[in-house]
Amino acid sequence: MSPCEYFIGIDGGGTQCRAQLEDSDGYVLGTATSGPANIVSNKVQATQSILMAVNGAVESSGLSIALNELHVAAGLAGANVAAAKTTFDAQHWPFRTFATLSDLHAACLGAHKGEDGILVICGTGSAATCYREAGFSDKGGYGLTLGDNGSGAWLGVEAVRHTLLCIDALTSHSLLSRNIMTHFGVVDGVDMIEKTMHFCASDFGKLSPLVFAAFNEGCEAAASIIHLGAGYLSQLIRSMSQDRPLPVALVGGLAESYQPLLGKDISKQLCVPAHNAQKGAIHYLKETLLKRNAEPPLKT
Amino acid sequence: MSPCEYFIGIDGGGTQCRAQLEDSDGYVLGTATSGPANIVSNKVQATQSILMAVNGAVESSGLSIALNELHVAAGLAGANVAAAKTTFDAQHWPFRTFATLSDLHAACLGAHKGEDGILVICGTGSAATCYREAGFSDKGGYGLTLGDNGSGAWLGVEAVRHTLLCIDALTSHSLLSRNIMTHFGVVDGVDMIEKTMHFCASDFGKLSPLVFAAFNEGCEAAASIIHLGAGYLSQLIRSMSQDRPLPVALVGGLAESYQPLLGKDISKQLCVPAHNAQKGAIHYLKETLLKRNAEPPLKT
Known part of the structure; x- marks a missing residue:
């Protein structure tokens, strides 16, 4: 060259x-x-x-x-x-x-x-890839309807789903559900649907800071959603590390928030990109x- | 008149x-x-x-x-x-x-x-209403992204989500995941997404017979999805029956399949429309x- x-x-x-x-x-x-x-x-x-x-x-x-x-x-x-x-x-x-x-x-x-390693991305969407022996193998990244677990968009959808269950009195109201209702200025489920009916993944993703904020204030509902997301990301990493644990770079807008929540077995694999x-x-x-x-x- | x-x-x-x-x-x-x-x-x-x-x-x-x-x-x-x-x-x-x-x-x-009573609909979507003292109160019916738990469309989405987790080796393959892959003729996740990327609720709803078929053949993955759906429908009915249990009509394409799976406390409320x-x-x-x-x- x-x-x-x-x-x-x-x-x-x-x-x-x-x-x-x-x-x-x-x-x-x-x-x-x-x-x-x-x-x-x-x-x-x-x-x-x-x-x-x-x-x-x-x-x-x-x-x-x-x-x-x-x-x-x-x-x-x-x-x-x-x-x-x-x-x-x-x-x-x-x-x-x-x-x-x-x-x-x-x-x-x-x-x-360009060396062998694992990359997990968690921003509006989520996905992972493992580069090994000059080839990639991918997992996740299937979009909001069918995958993208743990992602910002997924957190937003789960938060709204939880809020609708609270509104319907099928589960108890939480800090998260109250904050979501305040955020949208809604009083009932039909209101909520009118506000979110044209939402795309990035619109739902913008709700993810509300979920982490409620989690940080001790909200159990937010914690259960976030731990589900962290569990999925941990599973992704484990399933890619079965034969040989490789360095894992966790990137994307939510990387920093999720990092302390991943499985302890994973923490020694994590590296800075x-x-x-x-x-x-x-x-x-x-x-x-x-x-x-x-x-x-x-x-x- | x-x-x-x-x-x-x-x-x-x-x-x-x-x-x-x-x-x-x-x-x-x-x-x-x-x-x-x-x-x-x-x-x-x-x-x-x-x-x-x-x-x-x-x-x-x-x-x-x-x-x-x-x-x-x-x-x-x-x-x-x-x-x-x-x-x-x-x-x-x-x-x-x-x-x-x-x-x-x-x-x-x-x-x-026209008398007081509860109606739960479970077809492509799901929702419930209670008519009492000349007024309605509704629950659910929020559409596939944010609600419609237990519905045919929801069963279809859950089945495909499960199949994608199996493909990614994050969970074990099941009769359901194998049947879903055969149904679409796919071998990997990207294939599956290409086949379903333009699916609407009714397209996903058409997968629900596959879920019930696997359930009837003893598939645990199908059972866990269906019991989650039945649990939601039972919850809907219970939350509308708190003050006074009213007759409940369960209607829609999946009514017959779900009827034996609802909570035992509910069965005496069920009536034919x-x-x-x-x-x-x-x-x-x-x-x-x-x-x-x-x-x-x-x-x-």
């Missing part, structure tokens, strides 16, 4: 897209953020977000680099769905190289500098490029 | 709309069914379904009755949401009288012939008409 090559790593999720421009030695030259980049839920928007983030990162570097000089790798939400990834990759991209991978894989490669997912995506691209260069010449 | 008056009662839910034409003595003269009538999710479709069901019921009677001769009462899904009901009622209707009420209330009035929701809607309309006739003249 010549020293004047430029790499952009992208971490694209359901909420936003972060891009990082680096030279071939890994020095960060510029960064930018743009909109959501989930290639399953909105391919067009994801494309726009990527182009905007790349242009932004180049602009912030103050360098004049043409798009066709760039090697771009994007870790994207939804790229684990094979059909979505194939369609997305097949688009015409203005870059010298363009590669996509799952946002989870990019984060894992970044966190463990070395790098972000943008650098993980670049790592992937460099590995791919190096491999390709060792074989036929790079397709440009 | 003159003997030549005609009444149509409608039971409109998320799946279909059933209409029943009666004379003022309650003799059934004609019936018809049409499409869905949920006034929250699709007001235009609900309007069309009602008009089609009314026309169908008149046609099936072989009588020539003009629309403006008809007193129509519709028990409709979503009519418990005040804002939706107000907008819906404010439309121009071609009938002599038009009144809406919640489909749950219509079913309750039908089941108990006297009439359907269509007749319940007509009962409501006659009561309303009689009340109005006793006061100012009927607005037509």
Whole structure:
């Protein structure tokens, strides 16, 4: 690789897209953020977000680099769905190289500098991957209706479900249920449904601080929800560590809150992520490029 | 009321709309069914379904009755949401009288012939109401994301969630998880999500026979889901029976399956519904008409 090559790593999720421009030695030259980049839920928007983030990162570097000089790798939400990834990759991209991978894989490669390791993400959604012997195995990440246990969106849904059971007098009111009712300014269940009927995962995710706040004030209802979530995350890690415990990076908006609540057997595996997912995506691209260069010449 | 008056009662839910034409003595003269009538999710479709069901019921009677001769009462899904009901009622209707009420209330009035009683519905969704001292109090019915515990849609979601946990090796495979995987022809979690990503409540509801089938073959995973559902329905009934146990009609597609699984304390309250929701809607309309006739003249 010549020293004047430029790499952009992208971490694209359901909420936003972060891009990082680096030279071939890994020095960060510029960064930018743009909109959501989930290639399953909105391919067009994801494309726009990527182009905007790349242009932004180049602009912030103050360098004049043409798009066709760039090697771009994007870790994207939804790229684990094979059909979505194939369609997305097949688009015409203005870059010298363009590669996509799952946002989870990019984060894992970044966190463990491309070494074997486990990554558990817990933000609006939840999912985990284990990188071992140059291959990934994923668990979870099935979305709010069918999975994403422990995630912010899941906490929000569980909190509202609990509140509705309290309103119906099927269980006793708690600090959590009272705080949720105050938050929405509602007095009954129909009110609550009217307020939340068009909620998406990120709207429910915004309720998760209310659950942790009630938990910290000793609310048993909040504790039982949060311990259920922590139990799921612990299970994820254990099931990925059966043969050989690997270092585990817990990332995402709720990582810090959950960390002390995971199983004691897990705590010695936990590690601080070395790098972000943008650098993980670049790592992937460099590995791919190096491999390709060792074989036929790079397709440009 | 003159003997030549005609009444149509409608039971409109998320799946279909059933209409029943009666004379003022309650003799059934004609019936018809049409499409869905949920006034929250699709007001235009609900309007069309009602008009089609009314026309169908008149046609099936072989009588020539003009629309403006008809007193129509519709028990409709979503009519418990005040804002939706107000907008819906404010439309121009071609009938002599038009009144809406919640489909749950219509079913309750039908089941108990307008007397005090409890109605629990468990089909694609779940909900309950108690009619006492001329007033209703409702519980549940909050939709698949936030409620509808025990319902067919809920059973389907729980079955798929369980299957995904099995696929991820976070819990052991069961007859249920294997049957669900065979049903969808999937081998992994991403496959499963691709198959179910656009599922609505009624799609999930169609999986409920698989859950009951596995339960009947002794599957513990299916049993634990179904007992959770039965526990919720039992709780609903108990919380409505605190002051005075009233007769309970359990209706909907899963009523028969759940009946033997409810708490033993509840079994003596259970009764067979006297009439359907269509007749319940007509009962409501006659009561309303009689009340109005006793006061100012009927607005037509």
